[in-house]
Amino acid sequence: MPDLRSPQAPPAPPPLPPPRSAADLFGDPVDSYPPWLNPTAFVDQEFDPESYISDLRTFVPFETLRSELQSHLSSLQRELVDLINRDYSDFVSLSTKLIDIDASVVRMRAPLLDIKEKILAFRGAVDASLSALKSRLKQRADANQTREVLELLLDTFHVVSKVEKLIKELPSIPVDWSNGYVNSASKDHLSNGISLQHIENSTSLRETQSMLLERIASEMNRLKFYITHAQNMPFIENMEKRIQSASLLVDTSLGHCFVDALEHRDANAIYNCLRAYAAIDNTRNAEEIFRSTVVAPFVEKIFDDSSGTGGESADELVQDYKIIKQYIEDDCKFLLDISTRENSGLHVFSFVANSILKEVLSAIQKRKPGAFSPGRPKEFLKNYKSSLDFLAHLEGYYRTRSSVAKFRAEAVYIEFMKQWNIGVYFTLRFQEIAGTLDSSLVVASLLPVESSSSDLKNSQALLLKQSITLLECLSSCWQDDVLVISCADKFLRLTLQLLSRYSNWLLTGLAARKSKSTGSSAGSEWAISAAADDFIYIIHDLHYLVNEVSGNYLGHVLGLLKSCSSEVLDLVKQSILQGGNSLKDLLPHIMSSISDTLVEKSVEDLRQLKGITATYRMTNKPLPTRHSPYVSGVLRPIKTFLEGERATAYLTEHIKNDLLQRTAFEITGHYNELATDLVTVARKTESSLQKIRLGAQRRAGASSDVSDHNVSDTDKICMQLFLDIQEYGRNLASLGVEAANIPAYRSLWQCVAPPDRQNSISF
Incomplete structure (x- = not known):
């Protein structure tokens, strides 16, 4: 291309020096960017401004983003100016090189338009061919569908x-x-x-x-x-x-x-x-034909024969099921074997459910509807268990678990099980068992079992009718002629309720005895009228019941539920043991009630202690030399109780010792309180009289020396009490109680003992 520049054009300016590096004195860029702003991403072919900004706004404020982008824009503009200044001569000469551009565009447009027309024409032809092809394909599809x-x-x-x-x-x-x-x-x-x-x-x-x-x-x-x-x-x-x-x-x-x-x-x-x-998918018709042709005649004959016998056993099904099983074996097994043959394709039939069981259920409903009635629990349970055994026998004709599960899912099987109202049966059993125990607990007194004197040493049996009734009721819950395994959880709850009812009966009675009022608690009258010896029966029965419930009874229950999982058995074991422990926890309350009764009798004798003051106050009696008569009767109630025939026969040495220690401590405590009050009052009275005498002597002009070397009344009273507690200590020792180990006795000794014997307890 010829040089179009004018010959008068000034010479090109010298090239500018390279731009100074945008860095400060320390080497850091002046226009540095934050880490989250990457300018190189803007020149990417797939750069999307909206997604880029939305990503940055999750952790960069909008104002900061806008400020940084504006700063970057200014930097780009400065860089563009620097580039233009550096290559200014080329930038200026750019326009002089673009000569005759329009003519070149016109020359290029013609072939492009020609190509466009050809492409449009070819596209129209292709669309027409495609439309025709689709039409013919649709016709072909319609023809195929019609064919x-x-x-x-x-x-x-x-x-x-x-x-x-x-x-x-x-x-x-x-x-x-x-x-x-x-x-x-x-x-x-x-x-x-x-x-x-x-x-x-x-x-x-x-x-x-x-x-x-x-x-x-x-x-x-x-x-x-x-x-x-x-x-x-x-x-x-x-x-x-x-x-x-x-x-x-x-x-x-x-x-x-x-x-x-x-x-x-x-x-x-x-x-x-x-x-x-x-x-033809008509299995029900085959099952119905087999039911009406083969099953119905012999089932009808069986129930006709059994219904004609009459009597109380007219509704029993045990014998009927036995005969039906034999008939099934003789008249039905040949068909059941054919229908359950492997790889026969006859698994769709259910002759056992829809033919045999259906006919048996219908016959029972028509001929023996009373068999389903729980109004007679014993007969109902017998029929129910025999029915379960009959169902188990029918399940024996199936060869796989899946077929047994299918049999149990049949509508007639479910309908058969619905006939047995186990809920009502349990309610009747609950009323029967719980009512029996309640009836025995509402009596006004304890009912010992009648036994001869030779039986008193037999401690391997219960002594109270109430306790015997409890054990019988507990046993009834798990007897074969009462228990229904499917209701085992309910019978377990009934067992625990029986134990709780017995415990509440004892606790209510003990509370009424302590308050000396029955109040509104029915069944607590027995405790008010019971003697201390009567509680021996309760202690013996509680020990026996705890051992029985936690031993043989628990083993029997776990044996009946052995098919359950280990977790269930552990829960059953813990609950029954907890029920037994609830009975065991009653023993301290019984012991406390006996002790209170014996202490109350002993305190009546201790009240005679007040007569000591009247004996020695304002009298000239000499110092006492022997103990008071009342001391011999203080421990007589506990001694009589422990040496009685019942205690000897039914109480262990451990329990007798526990009762003795408990009662001795309480009696000694009361003894200490009464004696301390007596000595305190005597000393106060003597001090007041001494002051009165001194005042009278001063008014009469007598000598103020009143020490006549006589023993005071308080000393006589203390000496009498000292002699009494010595005898009391000897009585305790004869029973096996160390008086020195009782804090109340030591306190009483310090109160009444002479000064020279304060530090040693001996009698």
Whole structure:
């Protein structure tokens, strides 16, 4: 290209020096960017401003982002100016080089327009071809669909015709099966696919007809498939009567053949008939025929015979089930074996549920409805358990767990189980057992078991009728003629409620005895009138009940529930042991009640201690030399109790020692309180009298020296008390109690002992 520049053009300026590095004195860039702003991302081919800004705004404020972007824009503008200044000569000469651009554009536009027209024309041709192709493909699809429908209709017509033709051959087989074989005159009628080789080989007519019916059933199954895929078509609707008529004839003929095969127990014919029923999906009809033909007659006969016996056992089912089991083994097992044969395809039948169990349930409801009534719990439970045993026997005819699960899911099985109202049965048993215990606990007194004196040493039995009733009720909950395993949780709860009821009965009575008022608590009168010896019976019975509940009784319950998981057994064990511990926790309360009774009697004798003051106050009696008579009676109640016949026979040494220690401590405490009050009052009284005497002597001018070397009344009283507590200590020692170990006794000794004997307790 020729040089178009003017010859007068000034020379090009010298090149500018490279721009100074944008860094300060320390080497850091002046226009540095924050870490989150990457300018190189802006020149990326796939850069999206909206997504870029939305990502940054999650952790950068909008104002900061806008400020940084504006700063970057200013930096780009400065860089652009620097580039223009550096290459200014090239920038200025750019416009002089763009000469005749319009002409070049016109020359280039013509071929481009030509190419565009060709492309549009080719595109139109392709669209037209594509449209024609789609139209023809649609026509082809419609034709194929029409052909398929036509073939379906033709197949349906052929199948209907074939079924009708096969059905017409059925009456040609003689109805009389007594000869068992086809004669030669019948061979001409069996020409539609059924070989006569079977007949020539002594194949029975029954089996031959069953084979023909099986083939018809398979064709009916095909027909059902075709009709399902060709619904609402006029051709099918016109053939509906023919199809219904054929179905009715097939069902009737198949039913007659199946009944005849059952009567003659023809295994091959039965097998073919069942396959035919399975093919047409009419298992219920086969089950109903077997129920009415085979099961119903012998079940009706059994219940007619048992109902005619009358009496209380008229509603019992045990014997009926026994006979039914034998009949099933004799008359039904042959069919059950055929229907449960492996790989036979006959698993769809449930003759056990829908034939046998259904007929048995119907017979019970009609002939023995009282068998389902829980109003007589014993008979009801007997019938219920025998029914469960009968169901288990029926389940034995199934060979797999899945088939057993299917049997239990049958509607007739569920209906059979609904007849047994176990909830009402448990309610009646609950009222019976709990009512028995309540009746024994509402009496006004304890009821010891009558026994001779020789039986008193027998501590291996309960002594109170209330306790015996409790144990009998507890045992009743888990007896074979009461317990229903499916309600084991309810009977366990009843067991714990019985233990709680007995415990509350004792606690309520003890509380009423302590307050000396029965109040509104019924059944607590026994505790008010009970003597201390009567509580020995309770202590003995509590020990016996705790040992029995936590031992043999618990083992019996766990043995009945051994089929449960270990977690369930652990919970049952803990709950029963907790119930036994609740009885054991009553022992301290009983001991406390006995102790309170004995202490109350002893305190009555201790009240005579107040007479010591009257004996020595304002009298000239000398110092006492022996203990008071009342001391001998203080410990007499506890001694009499422990040496009594009941305590000797039924209380252990540990319990007797515990009672002795508890009672001795409480009696000594009361003794200390009364004696301390007595000495305190005596000393106060003596101090007051001494002051009165001193005042009288001063007024009379007598000498103030009143020390006449006589022993005071308080000293006499203390000496008497000292002699008494020595005797009391000796009495305690004779019972086996160390008086020095009782804090109240030591305090009493310090109060009344002479000064020279304060530090040593001896008697």
